[in-house]
Amino acid sequence: RLDPRLPPTTATVKGRSPRHVTACVKPAGTFRGAQLYLEREGVLELLLPEAPRPRVRCFSWLPREKVALFLQATPHRDITSVVAVCDGLCSAIAGACRPCNDTEILMAICTSDFVIRGSIRSVSNDAELQESVIGVSATRIHRQKFPLFQAGGRPGRPAGSIRTPLRCGVKPGPGTFLFTGWLHFGEAWLSCAPRYRDFQRIYEGARRTRQNPCEFPVD
Secondary structure, eight states, X not given: OBOOOSOOEEEOOTTSOOSEEEEEEOBOTTOOSEEEEEEETTEEEEEEOSSOOSOOEEEEEOTTOOEEEEEEEOOSSOGGGSOOOOHHXXXXXXXTOSOOOHHXXXXXXXXXXXXXXXXXXXXXXXXXXXXXXXXXXXXXXXXXXXXXXXXXXXXXXXXXXXXXXXXXXXXXXXXXXXXXXXXXXXXXXXXXXXXXXHHHHHHHHHHHTTXXXXXXXOO
C-alpha cells in the first residue's frame, strides 16, 4: 500500500495565483508487486519501482496541467496476466506524434493488443481520413489478440497494416522494428515502434535493474 502522509501544497506569490502544485507519496514498508507511474501530458515517468525503499517521492505540476497516477502490477512470468492500465493513455501517445520514451515502450510490450517484430513494406496516406497506413511484414508475432497479421506478405512471413495519424508524417525506412498498439473498430493503431535493437538495449537495462514491468522474450 501507499502511505500518502503529505498533502498537496502550492507555491504562491502574494497577489498572484499558485505557480505550481506539489504532492508527495511515500511507499509503506510492505509495498510490493507493483510500480507507480506519473503521467503528465502523455509522458510516463516511473515514480516508485517494485519493492522501493521507503522514502518520499514528490512531484509538481501547474494548476491547469493534467496529471494522473497509474498503479501497475508487475508479474514476471506470464505477460498476458499484466493489468492493462493505459488503454486510453497509449492511444494518446500515438496521437502525440513523437517517439515513445523508455518507460512507455516497456509498458507497451506488456499491455498492447499486438506486439509485432517486423519491417515496413510501404506507407500510404489517406488525406480524406487523415490517416497513414503502414504495411508491415512480420518476422515474429509476439502477441496479437485478433488475427491482424496473416500469411500473404513475403514467403513465410505474415503481413498486416497499422494505422497512425497522417500528421505524424510516417515514412518508410529500413531496419527491424517492434510495433505495438491497440485495436480500434477492427483496425490496428500504432502506439510505440522502436527499432528492435533499441528495444533490446532498453529491455536488458530494465531487467538488470529489476524495473521491467513484465517478462518478454529477447533474442
